[in-house]
Amino acid sequence: MTVEQDCVALDQFPVGMRVLAVDDDQTCLRILESLLHRCQYHVTTTNQAQKALELLRENKNKFDLVISDVDMPDMDGFKLLELVGLEMDLPVIMLSAHSDPKYVMKGVTHGACDYLLKPVRIEELKNIWQHVVRSRFDKNRGSNNGDKKDGSGNNEGVANSDPNNGRANRKRKDQYNEDEDEERDDNDDPSSQKKPRVVWTVELHKKFVAAVNQLGFEKAMPKKILDLMNVEKLTRENVASHLQKFRLYLKRISGNQQAIMANSDLHFLQMSNGLDGFHHRPIPVGSGQFHGGAAAAGMRPFSPNGILGRLNTPSGIGGVRNNLSSPSSGMFLQNPTDLGKFHHVSSLPLNHIDGGNILQGLPMPLEFDQLQTNNNKSIIAGNSMAFPSFPTQQSSLPNNNNHLVLEGHPQASPSAFPGHQINKRLEHWSNAVSSSSSTLPPAQNSNSIIIGHQFDVSPLPHSKPDSLEWNTQNASSSYSIPFFYYDSSQMRQSGNYGPTTDAMLSSNPKEGFIVGQQKLQSGFMGAEAGSLDDIVNSTMKQEQSQGDLSEGDLGYGGFSSLRTCL
Amino acid sequence: MGKCMQGYLDEQFMELEELQDDVNPNFVEEVATLYFKDSARLINSIDQALERGSFDFNRLDNYMHQFKGSSTSIGASKVKTECTMFREYCRMGNAEGCLRTFQQVKKEHATLRKKLEHYFQLARQAGPKETARRSK
Numbered sequence: 290m291t292v293e294q295d296c297v298a299l300d301q302f303p304v305g306m307r308v309l310a311v312d313d314d315q316t317c318l319r320i321l322e323s324l325l326h327r328c329q330y331h332v333t334t335t336n337q338a339q340k341a342l343e344l345l346r347e348n349k350n351k352f353d354l355v356i357s358d359v360d361m362p363d364m365d366g367f368k369l370l371e372l373v374g375l376e377m378d379l380p381v382i383m384l385s386a387h388s389d390p391k392y393v394m395k396g397v398t399h400g401a402c403d404y405l406l407k408p409v410r411i412e413e414l415k416n417i418w419q420h421v422v423r424s425r426f427d428k429n430r431g432s433n434n435g436d437k438k439d440g441s442g443n444n445e446g447v448a449n450s451d452p453n454n455g456r457a458n459r460k461r462k463d464q465y466n467e468d469e470d471e472e473r474d475d476n477d478d479p480s481s482q483k484k485p486r487v488v489w490t491v492e493l494h495k496k497f498v499a500a501v502n503q504l505g506f507e508k509a510m511p512k513k514i515l516d517l518m519n520v521e522k523l524t525r526e527n528v529a530s531h532l533q534k535f536r537l538y539l540k541r542i543s544g545n546q547q548a549i550m551a552n553s554d555l556h557f558l559q560m561s562n563g564l565d566g567f568h569h570r571p572i573p574v575g576s577g578q579f580h581g582g583a584a585a586a587g588m589r590p591f592s593p594n595g596i597l598g599r600l601n602t603p604s605g606i607g608g609v610r611n612n613l614s615s616p617s618s619g620m621f622l623q624n625p626t627d628l629g630k631f632h633h634v635s636s637l638p639l640n641h642i643d644g645g646n647i648l649q650g651l652p653m654p655l656e657f658d659q660l661q662t663n664n665n666k667s668i669i670a671g672n673s674m675a676f677p678s679f680p681t682q683q684s685s686l687p688n689n690n691n692h693l694v695l696e697g698h699p700q701a702s703p704s705a706f707p708g709h710q711i712n713k714r715l716e717h718w719s720n721a722v723s724s725s726s727s728t729l730p731p732a733q734n735s736n737s738i739i740i741g742h743q744f745d746v747s748p749l750p751h752s753k754p755d756s757l758e759w760n761t762q763n764a765s766s767s768y769s770i771p772f773f774y775y776d777s778s779q780m781r782q783s784g785n786y787g788p789t790t791d792a793m794l795s796s797n798p799k800e801g802f803i804v805g806q807q808k809l810q811s812g813f814m815g816a817e818a819g820s821l822d823d824i825v826n827s828t829m830k831q832e833q834s835q836g837d838l839s840e841g842d843l844g845y846g847g848f849s850s851l852r853t854c855l
Numbered sequence: 856m857g858k859c860m861q862g863y864l865d866e867q868f869m870e871l872e873e874l875q876d877d878v879n880p881n882f883v884e885e886v887a888t889l890y891f892k893d894s895a896r897l898i899n900s901i902d903q904a905l906e907r908g909s910f911d912f913n914r915l916d917n918y919m920h921q922f923k924g925s926s927t928s929i930g931a932s933k934v935k936t937e938c939t940m941f942r943e944y945c946r947m948g949n950a951e952g953c954l955r956t957f958q959q960v961k962k963e964h965a966t967l968r969k970k971l972e973h974y975f976q977l978a979r980q981a982g983p984k985e986t987a988r989r990s991k
Binding site: 314315316317319320323324326327360386407408410411 | 867870871873874878879882885886889890892893920921923924925927928929930
């Protein structure tokens with residue numbers, strides 16, 4: 290697979306595979322190093338977890354695989370595992386002298402792609418390269434076809450299965466498709482430009498939504514979306530972040546129909562502002578177009594409540610009919626925890642548009658609880674789960690009116706997310722959702738709502754600035770992506786937008802999500818509560834590993850296209 | 856490993872010897888040196904903790920977990936056995952058992968050290984490649 294070429298020893302893989310070995314025990318570390326050398330890998334060692342993180346952060350593409358001990362004095366190995374998975378998406382193998390199944394379980398749930406017992410034998414190390422290949426392969430598969438792959442989904446869920454290979458792949462793809470990207474950008478929106486920093490322009494957002502739709506809300510995961518989008522320099526984190534925001538945004542919309550109604554390009558932004566509890570991190574939005582708040586709100590941890598709440602707003606819901614070009618652009622609910630919480634956004638008050646069930650069945654983070662059990666690696670943001678078009682019947686929603694009922698269960702378990710931040714976010718989200726989820730008043734003017742804002746998302750202040758390139762730039766380059774695509778004709782379509790609303794809206798003015806266009810991509814149409822759940826769950830699982838949410842930052846910066854599923 | 860080492864070092868040690876080659880001609884000795892350095896430190900910590908008399912079993916268990924980990928990686932079987940016992944006593948909260956066992960740990964540790972020193976000395980005399988040979 291040419292994929293391997295990207296990594297390490299190009300063409301010689303697994304020989305030369307670059308491994309980072311971490312163990313505070315010098316004896317064990319020395320032995321491990323020697324064993325790895327014997328396997329012909331390229332080894333870097335450190336006895337401090339902190340140092341390991343630095344090395345990884347310094348250059349994500351420098352390593353293909355991380356092997357780490359569990360018991361370390363400066364940082365818990367599981368924590369390191371989570372961080373690596375979230376930030377760098379590299380496969381991580383845990384090492385421990387503890388054979389206790391609960392440790393193994395913990396390793397798995399934190400995203401380890403393997404768990405080895407000490408003393409490690411060389412035979413075991415000889416095959417570790419498979420983890421690298423697998424994640425690359427999955428990533429490739431996902432990006433190549435953009436199909437939902439159950440397998441890949443699972444793999445991603447497998448924890449850290451998306452290694453940096455994904456990144457490498459992405460790069461490669463980007464290179465291959467550079468032209469394509471250019472075209473796409475040009476075609477869609479002359480104003481969009483590829484910039485070094487991710488700025489979610491309308492154009493980009495469109496692609497994003499298209500990718501999400503194509504993948505299917507449930508299966509839409511940042512990596513896949515990224516591959517589909519095929520945008521140079523866009524990273525998974527960018528996508529994940531955006532996805533999250535998008536979801537939050539949707540949520541927000543649903544909960545704040547008034548805001549939605551307010552026609553404004555900044556609707557998205559405004560919404561984000563309105564998001565409660567979403568201000569975990571000021572999301573620096575690049576262009577000042579959107580008024581902060583929105584972005585921030587959006588980005589923040591996806592507080593299910595927030596997003597769901599938004600979704601509930603009839604205006605948002607009704608109005609947003611996404612017309613995502615791709616079939617499944619929906620929003621993503623990626624947070625596993627969020628998912629649990631959001632139970633059905635389904636009753637989006639679709640008002641008018643389609644009888645009011647625009648967001649029915651918004652695949653809001655349903656069952657956080659469920660998600661939690663999925664072990665999370667927070668799915669948030671990583672997967673852009675396209676909200677499955679919500680079946681009008683909101684089966685999941687208790688109230689079947691066309692109201693979006695968001696049931697957030699603010700129980701995101703903190704442990705689910707690396708850094709627990711996500712969990713918290715989810716909680717917020719779910720709280721927000723539940724609070725706002727009251728039945729959405731049927732939006733009468735659905736069409737009017739829609740948030741057609743263009744988000745100019747300049748680097749969203751992602752929680753992890755370093756991981757997200759775009760975060761570092763504020764407002765510098767941003768492609769504004771029309772956050773909401775409102776297309777009444779498609780309102781009921783599948784594109785489900787997850788409750789990205791909040792996430793998308795970056796509260797930070799700098800971030801500027803600018804929801805320019807009035808096209809609402811109603812991802813949430815048709816309440817398919819059931820599907821939403823699935824989506825959410827799947828996304829969460831998948832995302833978990835991807836953990837885009839950088840520590841604690843569910844919000845994704847640069848929420849480029851807020852598609853309000855109205 | 857000759858008869859003198861029998862019982863003191865297990866297959867893991869042999870694995871280490873396997874790793875020794877031209878590129879790493881003194882690998883085993885290096886690892887052993889690291890081990891003794893690390894373990895001396897741990898032994899000290901445990902000693903101090905025991906002397907304090909406070910018997911923080913958790914802490915003691917943690918130290919011992921580390922100690923056992925490195926002992927295992929080098930193949931120090933007898934030391935490992937004593938470590939396991941020590942941890943059992945910790946879990947039971949048996950202070951006296953801990954003290955007693957710890958003396959054993961130290962004893963085995965010291966014995967191993969001597970034996971390995973001797974072993975490496977012979978190996979050096981015999982020539983670097985010889986030490987990679989399993990049979991002595």
